[in-house]
Amino acid sequence: MSSIPGIVAINTFREAVRDRVLYNLIFFALLMIAAAVLVGGISIGIERDVIVNLGLTAISLFGIIMAIFIGVGLVYKEIEKRTLYSLLAKPVRRWQFLVGKFGGLLLTLMVNTALMTLGVAAALLYVAHKFESSDLTILIAIYFVLLELALITALALFFSCFTSPMLATLYTLGIYVAGVFAPDIRDIGLITTNPAIKTVAQCIYYVLPNFHNFNIIAAAAHKVVVPHALIWQNTLYAVLYSALLLLAASTVFSGRDLK
Amino acid sequence: MSTPAIEIEGLTKDYAVGFWRKKMRRSLDHLTLQVNQGEAFGFLGPNGAGKTTTLKLLMGLIFPTSGEARIQGRSIADIGMHRQIGYMPEQPYFYDYLTARELLDYFARVFGFNRAEREVRIKKFLDRVGLSASSDVQLRKFSKGMLQRVGIAQAILHDPQVVFLDEPMSGLDPIGRREVRDIILELKNQGKTIFFSTHILSDAEMLCDRVSVLVGGKLQGVGAPRDIVSLDVQGMEILFEAHSGVPLPPEFSTKATHTGDRYRIEVPEADLYSALEKLKSSQARILSVAPLRPSLEDYFMKMVARQKSSAPAPEPIATGVAS
Numbered sequence: 001m002s003s004i005p006g007i008v009a010i011n012t013f014r015e016a017v018r019d020r021v022l023y024n025l026i027f028f029a030l031l032m033i034a035a036a037v038l039v040g041g042i043s044i045g046i047e048r049d050v051i052v053n054l055g056l057t058a059i060s061l062f063g064i065i066m067a068i069f070i071g072v073g074l075v076y077k078e079i080e081k082r083t084l085y086s087l088l089a090k091p092v093r094r095w096q097f098l099v100g101k102f103g104g105l106l107l108t109l110m111v112n113t114a115l116m117t118l119g120v121a122a123a124l125l126y127v128a129h130k131f132e133s134s135d136l137t138i139l140i141a142i143y144f145v146l147l148e149l150a151l152i153t154a155l156a157l158f159f160s161c162f163t164s165p166m167l168a169t170l171y172t173l174g175i176y177v178a179g180v181f182a183p184d185i186r187d188i189g190l191i192t193t194n195p196a197i198k199t200v201a202q203c204i205y206y207v208l209p210n211f212h213n214f215n216i217i218a219a220a221a222h223k224v225v226v227p228h229a230l231i232w233q234n235t236l237y238a239v240l241y242s243a244l245l246l247l248a249a250s251t252v253f254s255g256r257d258l259k
Numbered sequence: 260m261s262t263p264a265i266e267i268e269g270l271t272k273d274y275a276v277g278f279w280r281k282k283m284r285r286s287l288d289h290l291t292l293q294v295n296q297g298e299a300f301g302f303l304g305p306n307g308a309g310k311t312t313t314l315k316l317l318m319g320l321i322f323p324t325s326g327e328a329r330i331q332g333r334s335i336a337d338i339g340m341h342r343q344i345g346y347m348p349e350q351p352y353f354y355d356y357l358t359a360r361e362l363l364d365y366f367a368r369v370f371g372f373n374r375a376e377r378e379v380r381i382k383k384f385l386d387r388v389g390l391s392a393s394s395d396v397q398l399r400k401f402s403k404g405m406l407q408r409v410g411i412a413q414a415i416l417h418d419p420q421v422v423f424l425d426e427p428m429s430g431l432d433p434i435g436r437r438e439v440r441d442i443i444l445e446l447k448n449q450g451k452t453i454f455f456s457t458h459i460l461s462d463a464e465m466l467c468d469r470v471s472v473l474v475g476g477k478l479q480g481v482g483a484p485r486d487i488v489s490l491d492v493q494g495m496e497i498l499f500e501a502h503s504g505v506p507l508p509p510e511f512s513t514k515a516t517h518t519g520d521r522y523r524i525e526v527p528e529a530d531l532y533s534a535l536e537k538l539k540s541s542q543a544r545i546l547s548v549a550p551l552r553p554s555l556e557d558y559f560m561k562m563v564a565r566q567k568s569s570a571p572a573p574e575p576i577a578t579g580v581a582s
Contacts, residue, residue, distance in 0.1 A: 089423075
C-alpha cells in the first residue's frame with residue numbers, strides 16, 4: 001500500500017486501533033458467550049437459529065454504529081484539529097485523502113467484522129457441535145453486512161465533507177433508516193392514486209440507497225439458499241453507489257476552503 | 260535572471276459572512292509580492308492582517324477570489340509544485356496517537372521515500388530539531404514547543420527549496436526560539452528560500468533579508484530591515500552620571516530620566532555638541548552617546564496606525580512589487 005490513499009488508509013486504521021475502537025469486540029464476545037450459554041439451556045432445537053440471528057444482527061449493529069460515528073468525523077476532525085493542513089501542503093490531492101480515509105475505516109470495519117465472525121463461529125460450534133455446508137450462507141450474510149457498511153461509510157464521509165458531525169450523523173442515520181424501508185416507500189407509490197405522491201415515492205426509492213437487499217440474516221438463520229444473482233447485484237450496487245458518493249464527496253471537498 | 264521563488268499577483272480573498280452568507284469580508288486585498296531565490300523573507304502584521312490567509316492560499320488550503328501565485332515558477336494549483344515546498348502551519352497540531360517518528364514516517368511515505376531513506380531522514384531531522392530523545396513518545400504528550408519542532412521537522416523532511424513557516428517562534432521559550440532561528444539560518448545558508456510570518460519583530464530583524472508589513476489585508480511596505488531602520492536619525496541619546504554636589508543644568512534635570520545616578524536624555528542631533536558642553540561644565544560623566552533610529556517595531560506600529568487612520572500616503576520604501 002505505497003499509494004497515497006493506501007498510506008492515508010493505514011494511518012486511519014492505526015488511529016482507530018489506538019483510539020481503542022476495537023474494544024467493542026469485548027462487548028461482542030461477552031454477548032456471544034452469554035448467548036451461547038443461555039440459548040443452550042432455554043432453546044430446544046433452535047439454538048443454531050438463535051445464535052445466527054443474534055450474532056449477525058450484532059455484527060451488523062456494531063458495524064453500523066462504528067461506520068456512522070467514526071465516519072462522520074473522518075474529515076471534520078482533521079479540519080478542526082488542522083492535522084490536514086500539513087498533509088495537503090504535500091503532493092496529496094484531496095480525493096486521495098478522502099479515498100484513503102474511506103479505505104482506512106473500511107479496513108477497520110473489515111477487521112472488526114472478521115473478528116466478530118470468529119466469535120459467531122465459536123458460539124455456533126458450542127451449540128451445534130459442528131459446521132454444515134449450509135453455514136456458508138452465514139458468510140454471505142456477513143459479506144452483505146460489509147457491503148452495507150461500505151455504503152454507510154461512504155455516506156457518512158460524504159456528509160463529513162461539508163457539515164458538522166452531529167448533522168452528518170442525523171443525515172446518515174436518516175438515510176440509512178429510509179434505505180432499510182426502501183421497498184415500503186416503493187409500495188406507497190404503487191398503491192397510491194395520487195400521481196404526485198407516486199412520482200415522489202418512485203424518485204425517493206430510486207435515489208435512496210436500498211439497504212433492504214443487504215439484509216439476509218433471516219435467510220441465513222433458516223438455511224435458505226441465496227441466489228448468485230443477488231450476490232452480484234448487491235456487490236455491483238454497493239461498489240457503484242459508494243463510488244458515486246466518493247466522487248460527490250471529492251467534488252464538494254476539492255472546492256472547499258479549509259478555514 | 261532566475262525565476263523568483265515566490266510570485267504573488269493581485270491575490271485577493273473574500274469570505275462570505277453572516278447568516279445568509281451574502282455579505283463579503285475581504286481578508287486579503289490584491290497582494291502583489293515577489294520573493295527571490297535564497298531569501299529569508301519575513302511576513303509581518305498584527306493579528307487578522309491576512310498573513311495566515313496568504314499562507315493558506317499559497318498552500319492550496321483555501322482558494323483565491325482573484326489573483327494568482329506561483330512558487331518556483333509553477334502555479335499554486337499545480338500539485339507537483341508541492342514537492343518543492345515545505346509548510347508548517349500556525350500552532351501545528353498533529354495526530355496525537357502517533358509518535359514523532361511515526362508522524363515523520365507517515366509524511367516521508369507520502370514523498371515516496373523507501374524505508375532506508377526514511378530512516379536516515381527521520382533520524383537526521385529529529386536530531387536537528389532536538390527531539391531524538393522523545394522520538395518514540397506519542398504526540399499527545401508533547402508540549403506546544405515540542406509540537407512546533409515536529410512541525411518544522413515535517414516541513415523540511417523532504418529537502419524542499421522553499422519553506423513556509425507560519426509563526427514559527429510562537430509558543431517557544433528563549434532556547435526554543437534560538438534553536439528555530441538557527442534552523443532558519445542553516446536553511447538559508449543551504450540556499451533555501453524561507454518565507455515566514457511572525458509577530459516577533461526582533462527575530463525578523465535578525466533573520467530576514469527583507470520584510471513586508473501587511474495590515475488589514477493590504478500590503479503596507481516591503482524592504483530590507485536595515486533600510487527601514489536606517490532611514491534617518493531621529494535624535495541622539497546621551498547616557499551620563501551626574502557629579503555629586505554639582506547641579507545639572509535646568510533643562511537636563513527636567514527632561515532627563517534617571518535610575519540611581521545614571522541619567523538618560525534624548526536631544527536633537529543639531530543640539531548634541533551644546534548638550535555635551537553643558538554636561539561637561541557640570542562635571543557629568545558621559546557614559547554613551549548613540550543615534551536614535553526608528554526600529555522595525557516603530558515602523559510596524561506606524562504602518563498599523565496609518566492603516567487604522569486610513570491615510571493613503573505610501574511609505575518611502577518600496578511598496579507592492581519588490582524583488
